Amino acid sequence: MPSAEPSPVASPAPPAHILIAEDSGVQAYMLRRLLEEEGYATSVAKNGRLALELAARIRPSLLVSDVNMPEMSGYELCRQIKANPDLCHIPVILVTNLSDPDDVLLGLKSGADSFVIKPYDRTHMLARVQHALSNQHLRSTAEEGPGVEISFHGEKHQITASRAQILNLLMSTYETTAQRNRELHESREELAKRTTELLAANRFLDSIIENIPNMIFIKDAAELKFVRLNRAGENLLGYSRDQLLGKSDHDFFPKNESDHFVAREREVLASGKVLEIAEEPVQTANKGIRLLRTKKVAVLGENGLATHLLGISEDITQQKEMEKEILNLNAILKARAEELEASHKSLESFTSAATHDLRSPLSIIGGYAGLLEKNYASRLDEKGQRYVSIIRDNIKGMAKLIDDLLAFSKLGQREISKASVNMHGLAQQVIEELLQRHPEGSKPRVVLESLPPAQADASLLRQVWVNLLSNAVKYSSRTPNPLIEISGRIDGAEAVYSVRDNGAGFSMDHYDKLFEIFQRLHTDEEFEGNGVGLPIVQRVVTRHGGRVWAEGKVGQGAVFHFALPV
Structure with a gap:
């Protein structure tokens, strides 16, 4: 048996071609892009005359026309399309504001098939387009209305629109009204929300103004009468806000003082610049004359003119x-x-x-x-x-x-000659000299860490190292395993140096005597000395702008620190 021939595959239908009549380039571009994203083919005419010529040439599936266009309006374009036997089957959507009832009458009389109300959203426009294209076949069988004569604004109008046209207009109007109602409802909700936020912000601002410790006052620009005063202002001036509000400076202060205040404030309102008064005497009701530091500035309205004067005053009497x-x-x-x-x-x-x-x-x-x-x-x-x-x-x-x-x-007479000092090398030299004079069998173990350099007088700092290290060697000499540790670091703006030993130590109860001349914390029988070494250390360091301190415990050693500016 011969095989059956395959049935031919139907080719896809070409996309519907939509003609756009729109004189606004931006509006035409946005509508064209919207329709082409949905798969429609589009053409654009920038006025009604060109749209009519193009419609006759390309026979579009649908015409979407703006109402207000040069040379030929959308209403006239629609009338001519519907009057032409070759074009009358093309459905027409008019894009109108429908802000006036006359627009409705003109739309009905022009024979438009559907209406889209400006401003429209994407979903609504596409729904109207799809509806017009889907019901295009009904246009030829649509029953024309018998004609109705109506009177509006003193004029008579003959309406011959079909039921479908009237229904489309009613649907468009209803959808637009529903959309406007939704928008109005949303706007009301947003307004209520913003009102609540504004009230909260005002309460917060009021709380801040009331609790600011400086006096804050506001005067109207016309008569410079008080319209607001915070609690600090009441306490400072000695008047309640009920006494001050609605009154001017002349009602409370001496004439010369009031005239001076008003003159300066008029200058601020005229110039719009901030006035800063570093010190100004003010006569108060219960505190006598107080010195105030004040800033005054004009508050401008929407028209750029001053509506109020804002003042902030700080009582600086005690400070002065x-x-x-x-x-x-x-x-x-x-x-x-x-x-x-x-x-x-x-x-x-x-x-x-x-x-x-x-x-x-x-x-x-x-x-x-x-x-x-x-x-x-x-x-x-x-x-x-x-x-x-x-x-x-x-x-x-x-x-x-x-x-x-x-x-x-x-030390008090000598001039200090500062230069960069190799503190590590200087400490090393002093250690070697001290250990050379020390008996071989009882030399302490010395640990010298890296020391940062200093800007100082080298010969004076040598005396500091000699005194501190000599003390460390002396007071650790009776310890079984004497140990001396020398360290340094940069701490902020200071170079800090430390000498630690594990010797006799001292009691912090007597710390206040440690750096006093001739004051010793050990007897001559314990350790020899004359009580001058540490005062010399302190005097040298303080003359360099530094400081000296120590920590110790009896029988557990001591550590001496000195710091020099970096």
Whole structure:
């Protein structure tokens, strides 16, 4: 049997062609893009005349026309389309505002098949297009109306539209009205929401204004009468807001004062610039004259003209009194500082002279003690020789004390010459010198970490390291395993250096005496010394703009820190 021939496949129908009559390029582009995204073919004419010519040439499936166009309106275009036997089958959708009943009558009289109300949304326009295309076949069988004459605005109109046209118009109007109602409902809900938010914002703003510690006042621009005043303003001026509101400055303040206020405020309202008053006396009701720092600014309306004047005032009376007191105290401190400087200079001169005068008798005592030991040693018994030894040791200690006192007094006179100092190298040199003089069997273990450099006087800082490290060696000498740790770091704007030992330590109860001259926290029997080393350290560091402090525990060692500006 011969095989059956395959049935032919029907080719897809071409897309419906829609002609757009629209004089606005933007509106035409948006509508064309909307329709082409849905698969329709489109053509555009920028006025009614060109749309009529193009319709006759391409015979579109649907015409969508704006109403207001040059040369030929959408109503006239629709009438001519419907009057032409070759074109009357083309459904016409008019895009209109329908803002006036006359638009409805014109739409019905023109013979339009459907209507879309501006502004339209995408869904509504597509629904109207699909409806017009789907019911196009009904156009030829639609029953024409018998004709109705109506009177509107004193004129008579003959309406011959079909029931389908009238129904389409009613549907378009209903859909538009429903849409407008939804939008109105949404607008009302949004308005209610915004009103609630505005009320909350106003309450919040009112709360802020009421609780700001500075006086805030508002005056109307016309008469400069108070329309608002916060609680701080009431407390400052001594008047309640009920007394002030609706009144002007002339109702409360002296005339000269009021005239001055008004003149300045008129300048602000005229210029629109902020007026800053650094200090202004104001007569209050119950606090006398107060000094205020005030800012005043014009509040502008929508037309750019000033409607109100806003003022913010801070009571600076107490601040000014404190500034005056501080100036007086500074003057007293300056005088005391000058007296102290003179006293220091006198003390330094006295110390220098005293130490110089002490050297001569001390050297004589030392000389005779030496002669006694040299020439009469054979005649002295053991006790006499011990006396001579005690004299020699005390002479040596006294000489060291004189040298230290002289060095301490010269610290205040010496000019500081700052340069970059290799603190690591300087500390290393001092350690080596100290350990060379120390007995080999009892040398402490020294750990030297990396130290940051400093901007300082190298010779003065050498004395700081000598005194701190000498103390660390001395006070850890009786510890079974003496350990000295030296470290440094940058901390903000300071370079901090530390010397830690595991020796005798000290009690923090006596910390206030630690850096006082001649004050010692250990007896001579425990550790020798004269109480000048740490005061020298403190004086050198403070002259460099730094600071010194320490921490310690009895029997558990101590750590001394000093910091210098970076």
